[in-house]
Amino acid sequence: MNTLPFTFAGETFHARPSGALSWPAQGLLCVSDLHLGKSERMARRGGPMLPPYEGMETLAKLAEDIAATDPKTVICLGDSFDDSAAAEALDEETSEALGPLMAGRRWIWIEGNHDPGPVSVGGTHLATVTLAGITFRHIADPEKTREISGHYHPKARVALRGRSLSRRCFLVDDRRLVLPAYGTYTGGLSCDRPELSGLMAPGARAILLGDPPVALPMPRARRDAG
Template sequence: MSAAPIHLAGERLMLDPAGALFWPAQGLLAVSDLHLEKGSSFARKGMLLPPWDSRVTLDRLALVIRRWRPRTVVALGDSFHDVDGAARLAASDAARIEALRREADFIWVLGNHDPKPAADIGGQFVRECAIGPIVFRHEGKPGAVGEICGHHHPKAAAPARGGPITRRCFVLGSERLMLPAFGAYTGGLDVTHPAIIGLFPRGGRLFLLGRERLFTFALSPARA
C-alpha cells in the first residue's frame, strides 16, 4: 500500500489510502468520524442495517495501527454515532478497543455526535488537541492555520473509463487538512459543497482513496 507524503505547517505527514494520517516525527496516527454503533443507533429507530459496522471499522483501524505502529492515536470526533454508542458496543468490540489502547495512547476529540466523554472506554477526551504547530479538532474553523479536522466526510468524483467514480478523500489546503470519514457506515459530502469549499477558498489538492494508493486532483478555488 502506497502512502502519499504532504506538508502542513512545516511538518511532513503521510496520507494512508485507508483514510488515516500518520505524522512520523510524532509517531501519531489520526483518523476521523468512526461513527461506531451507527448500525445499532439506526436499529433503535426502526431502520435495520447489518450490525457489524463497529467490528469492520475496528478491524480497519487495527490494520492501520499495525502498519504504522504509532505511539499515539488521535480520533478526530464522532468516534461514536451518539452519546450512548459506547454503551451499546458488543463485548468483543469493547475488548478490541481495549486491546488497541495497549498498543498506543488514545486521544478522543469530542464531536457533535459524541459531545461527552464515553464511559469505560479509556484514553484522554479533549475538545481539541494542539501538538507543535498543528491543532487537531473535529470541525474546521475559518481562519485557523495548521489545522487537521474532519466532520464533513469529504468525497469527490473523478473521471474514469466507464464514467465518473466517487470516492472518499482527503482535502489539503495551504492552512489545513480535512480527513475523510473512517467509519464503515459513513456517507459523504461533495467537496464542492459550501461547507467544505468555504474552508478552502484558495483551492488545494484532493487525495481520493483507492484500494492500494491515493489518486490526486486539483481542487479549484471557491467561486466568488
C-alpha cells in the first residue's frame, strides 16, 4: 500500500490510502470519525435501517493500518462512536475486535461532539493531546496553529477521464491539518463549502484518498479562488 509523505509543522507525516495518518518519528497512527455503532444509533432513533456491518469493516481497515505501521500510540480523533449510547451498545463481535488492536500500545480517545464522555472500552480519554508541540483535537480552533483535527469529513470533487468524482481527502496548510472521516458509514463535506474554505489558508492542499493518495491544490468555490 502506497503512502504520500508530506511536511506539516516541521514534521514528516504519511497520508495513507485508508484515510489514516502516520507519524513515523513518534510511532503514531491517527484516525478520525470512525462513528462506530452508527447503524445501531439510526435504528434506535427510527431512522433508515442500515446493514450492521460498519463496525467490523471499519476495524478491519484499522487492523490493516496498525499491522502496516506497528504504532506505539493510536489516537482516535473524536466521534469514534456515533453517540455515547452506541459506545455502550457495541455488538460483541465489534467489542472483541477492539481488544487486540488496543493491546500493547497507548490508545487515546479524543472527545468528539458525538461522543463527549468516557466509554467502557479502555484506553485514555482526553479533550486534546499535544505531542512535539502539535495539538490533536476533534474540531479545529480557528485561533490556533500547529493542530490536527477531524470533524468535518472533508471531500473534494475532481474531474477524471471526463467524469466528476468525489473523494475523501486530508486538508493541510501551514497552520492545520484536517483528517478525512475513517468510518464506513460517514458522509462528507465538500472542501469548497464556506466551513472549510474559510478555515483553510490560501495555498492549502487536498490529499485525495487512493492508492496512492494524490495531492492537489484545495478546490475552492469560484468566489474564493479570487
